[in-house]
Amino acid sequence: xxxxxxxxxxxxxxxxxxxxxxxxxxxxxxxxxxxxxxxxxxxxxxxxxxxxxxxxxxxxxxxxxxxxxxxxxxxxxxxxxxxxxxxxxxxxxxxxxxxxxxxxxxxxxxxxxxxxxxxxxxxxxxxxxxxxxxxxxxxxxxxxxxxxxxxxxxxxxxxxxxxxxxxxxxxxxxxxxxxxxxxxxxxxxxxxxxxxxxxxxxxxxxxxxxxxxxxxxxxxxxxxxxxxxxxxxxxxxxxxxxxxxxxxxxxxxxxxxxxxxxxxxxxxxxxxxxxxxxxxxxxxxxxxxxxxxxxxxxxxxxxxxxxxxxxxxxxxxxxxxxxxxxxxxxxxxxxxxxxxxxxxxxxxxxxxxxxxxxxxxxxxxxxxxxxxx
Amino acid sequence: xxxxxxxxxxxxxxxxxxxxxxxxxxxxxxxxxxxxxxxxxxxxxxxxxxxxxxxxxxxxxxxxxxxxxxxxxxxxxxxxxxxxxxxxxxxxxxxxxxxxxxxxxxxxxxxxxxxxxxxxxxxxxxxxxxxxxxxxxxxxxxxxxxxxxxxxxxxxxxxxxxxxxxxxxxxxxxxxxxxxxxxxxxxxxxxxxxxxxxxxxxxxxxxxxxxxxxxxxxxxxxxxxxxxxxxxxxxxxxxxxxxxxxxxxxxxxxxxxxxxxxxxxxxxxxxxxxxxxxxxxxxxxxxxxxxxxxxxxxxxxxxxxxxxxxxxxxxxxxxxxxxxxxxxxxxxxxxxxxxxxxxxxxxxxxxxxxxxxxxxxxxxxxxxxxxxx
Numbered sequence: 143x144x145x146x147x148x149x150x151x152x153x154x155x156x157x158x159x160x161x162x163x164x165x166x167x168x169x170x171x172x173x174x175x176x177x178x179x180x181x182x183x184x185x186x187x188x189x190x191x192x193x194x195x196x197x198x199x200x201x202x203x204x205x206x207x208x209x210x211x212x213x214x215x216x217x218x219x220x221x222x223x224x225x226x227x228x229x230x231x232x233x234x235x236x237x238x239x240x241x242x243x244x245x246x247x248x249x250x251x252x253x254x255x256x257x258x259x260x261x262x263x264x265x266x267x268x269x270x271x272x273x274x275x276x277x278x279x280x281x282x283x284x285x286x287x288x289x290x291x292x293x294x295x296x297x298x299x300x301x302x303x304x305x306x307x308x309x310x311x312x313x314x315x316x317x318x319x320x321x322x323x324x325x326x327x328x329x330x331x332x333x334x335x336x337x338x339x340x341x342x343x344x345x346x347x348x349x350x351x352x353x354x355x356x357x358x359x360x361x362x363x364x365x366x367x368x369x370x371x372x373x374x375x376x377x378x379x380x381x382x383x384x385x386x387x388x389x390x391x392x393x394x395x396x397x398x399x400x401x402x403x404x405x406x407x408x409x410x411x412x413x414x415x416x417x418x419x420x421x422x423x424x425x426x427x428x429x430x431x432x433x434x435x436x437x438x439x440x441x442x443x444x445x446x447x448x449x450x451x452x453x454x455x456x457x458x459x460x461x462x463x464x465x466x467x468x469x470x471x472x473x474x475x476x477x478x479x480x481x482x483x484x485x486x487x488x489x490x491x492x493x494x495x496x497x498x499x500x501x502x503x504x505x506x507x508x509x510x511x512x513x514x515x
Numbered sequence: 516x517x518x519x520x521x522x523x524x525x526x527x528x529x530x531x532x533x534x535x536x537x538x539x540x541x542x543x544x545x546x547x548x549x550x551x552x553x554x555x556x557x558x559x560x561x562x563x564x565x566x567x568x569x570x571x572x573x574x575x576x577x578x579x580x581x582x583x584x585x586x587x588x589x590x591x592x593x594x595x596x597x598x599x600x601x602x603x604x605x606x607x608x609x610x611x612x613x614x615x616x617x618x619x620x621x622x623x624x625x626x627x628x629x630x631x632x633x634x635x636x637x638x639x640x641x642x643x644x645x646x647x648x649x650x651x652x653x654x655x656x657x658x659x660x661x662x663x664x665x666x667x668x669x670x671x672x673x674x675x676x677x678x679x680x681x682x683x684x685x686x687x688x689x690x691x692x693x694x695x696x697x698x699x700x701x702x703x704x705x706x707x708x709x710x711x712x713x714x715x716x717x718x719x720x721x722x723x724x725x726x727x728x729x730x731x732x733x734x735x736x737x738x739x740x741x742x743x744x745x746x747x748x749x750x751x752x753x754x755x756x757x758x759x760x761x762x763x764x765x766x767x768x769x770x771x772x773x774x775x776x777x778x779x780x781x782x783x784x785x786x787x788x789x790x791x792x793x794x795x796x797x798x799x800x801x802x803x804x805x806x807x808x809x810x811x812x813x814x815x816x817x818x819x820x821x822x823x824x825x826x827x828x829x830x831x832x833x834x835x836x837x838x839x840x841x842x843x844x845x846x847x848x849x850x851x852x853x854x855x856x857x858x859x860x861x862x863x864x865x866x867x868x869x870x871x872x873x874x875x876x877x878x879x880x881x882x883x884x885x886x887x888x
Contacts, residue, residue, distance in 0.1 A: 228678065232605075295679075302689065303676035305601065306668075312696075316675065319692040323685075 146186040153356025158250035159452030165423035166247020166273030179258035187263040198337035204249035207327035218297035221329025228293035228301040229331040241265035245348040246273025267344040271472035275422035278310035292332025296324040369450035378505035379469030439484040441469035470501040473510040519559040526729025531623035532825030538796035539620020539646030552631035560636040571710035577622035580700035591670035594702025601666035601674040602704040614638035618721040619646025640717040644845035648795035651683035665705025669697040742823035751878035752842030812857040814842035845876040846883040
């Protein structure tokens with residue numbers, strides 16, 4: 143158990159940006175909002191799942207919608223809190239802890255903002271160990287917690303409650319349809335879960351992991367060496383490629399950012415290129431010859447070649463010099479159950495096998511959570 | 516106050532089919548379901564709005580979605596009841612009466628089914644005096660009753676609650692998006708209203724009017740004369756045109772049935788034709804020269820030329836011999852407030868003026884309700 147500080151938020155924003163694999167929303171706005179909460183004198187405690195009573199009531203909160211909308215339309219700031227309040231009214235009891243559904247991007251920080259606004263602690267852990275574009279892709283519902291009741295709220299106080307939906311993919315469809323009507327972005331709160339359910343399904347320690355990654359990056363940046371290499375090692379991953387972005391294709395489709403980015407290797411003499419397919423997050427990296435380099439759910443993280451500053455999907459542009467870091471997915475995402483939701487086939491790549499990256503998510507000795515059954 | 520009988524349901528289905536102006540869903544399935552409720556020994560009382568206490572809690576219930584879906588996918592039968600139950604949970608008190616939101620088509624009968632299922636009375640009146648495709652087009656919300664909380668439920672027990680939406684057109688968008696996700700059809704319950712609010716906004720007596728129209732049709736059919744002419748007169752309208760359907764254009768678009776029907780006059784020597792534009796309901800009738808014959812919100816009802824059997828939009832087809840009955844809209848739909856929601860411009864016909872049909876909705880002496888302010 144520890145308290146959130148401004149320094150920690152700086153580090154979390156960087157680490158969550160890296161683990162966001164391009165998605166989850168840019169953490170920058172979220173960081174500013176969280177800092178504003180601290181400046182108002184509010185405090186937030188981070189609690190490891192093992193410290194949570196079995197009977198406690200928890201929900202995950204965050205923002206739903208295409209990240210690009212979050213950049214172009216500043217949120218009102220209480221969307222996720224309102225969604226949690228709507229959920230509390232529906233279930234008839236108070237939420238005692240909030241937990242990130244994804245550690246990637248802005249949704250790692252959203253629960254800290256809600257924790258500060260509501261005066262409740264935030265769980266050190268999440269349901270993805272990274273970012274994913276759809277809500278059925280989180281371990282809570284993947285491993286059997288009923289996805290509803292769930293709530294969405296918008297900037298003007300409208301809220302929508304979903305109930306009786308046992309299939310998370312159906313809730314995703316419903317939620318996406320409503321989010322589009324809400325202008326492309328909404329705050330969410332779902333699923334309500336007990337402490338016991340949380341402990342069975344959460345990927346523990348990922349908030350601390352993200353802070354650690356940000357810490358490594360800042361330390362290396364301050365003249366100690368190689369931010370990209372160091373952060374890759376700290377995450378348990380490796381640098382897959384370094385080069386210049388030479389093509390970005392991006393479109394907004396059904397509430398998602400879809401497209402691809404092509405990166406040309408530094409050594410222009412051999413002109414090697416890789417292409418990364420995107421659906422809010424970086425999904426699949428292939429060589430120019432079509433050879434698989436990394437495949438979802440493994441993490442494909444695009445960062446600035448010098449500073450290791452994470453580059454989210456909506457900020458990709460021609461000419462950026464970047465490194466691609468590959469990190470093996472958390473064990474919770476590699477079970478057969480999980481791969482049905484987050485493997486390449488779940489993103490429409492029926493013919494792409496999941497080829498595991500070597501290494502251990504979070505580095506050797508990182509608590510992988512479970513048992514998930 | 517009177518009880519629903521099987522005979523009355525037969526008449527209501529015909530009358531509601533006529534007042535449905537092509538939409539509101541085919542009343543046939545609803546009639547069978549309501550008859551099944553009576554056969555199970557359940558009873559339903561019809562109560563005039565003037566008999567409802569000011570403090571009573573009322574909501575309107577029915578089905579949302581393109582009528583063609585209701586024909587192709589049989590409903591489970593408790594969608595609207597479940598929506599009402601979800602609404603009751605949300606508002607924390609029991610609904611004491613249900614009221615039709617539209618008297619046209621299946622949505623005139625849906626409240627009778629819910630009344631039988633829940634054991635509560637049904638109000639003699641509705642919020643349209645006809646059928647309309649969108650929920651902001653009912654007098655309850657048009658005249659200021661907040662549209663939410665409102666609920667949608669589907670055939671498998673999923674429910675969605677909307678809250679904090681003050682603009683009925685926004686609720687329509689949200690509800691339509693969810694209905695599409697629910698497979699194109701859903702039961703709804705909204706808005707919760709007091710007896711006093713009901714009495715200020717309802718168009719009273721329309722359930723009885725629909726039964727009367729069905730009664731006239733059956734009487735005339737049984738050898739007494741001219742069903743079409745008699746029912747037009749009983750409704751306070753007139754026969755505008757009689758002929759053969761020579762063209763039907765119809766498509767499903769954004770959850771609506773849209774298109775047009777062309778009818779060729781009986782006297783083939785002069786080959787006169789009229790064309791009626793459709794969006795779930797019949798909207799605008801024009802002569803071949805483009806002259807306006809009847810314009811929404813006035814009622815344009817297509818019935819079988821011989822039997823006066825109403826023909827809903829989804830049953831229109833080449834070769835049917837039909838009569839077109841025109842009925843002046845209820846006074847509640849002709850105020851400036853109402854015309855903004857249900858006049859031709861509200862359906863995208865910015866350049867079409869509302870040219871009132873002569874006559875009085877329901878015939879002379881029919882109680883037009885109000886005051887609506």
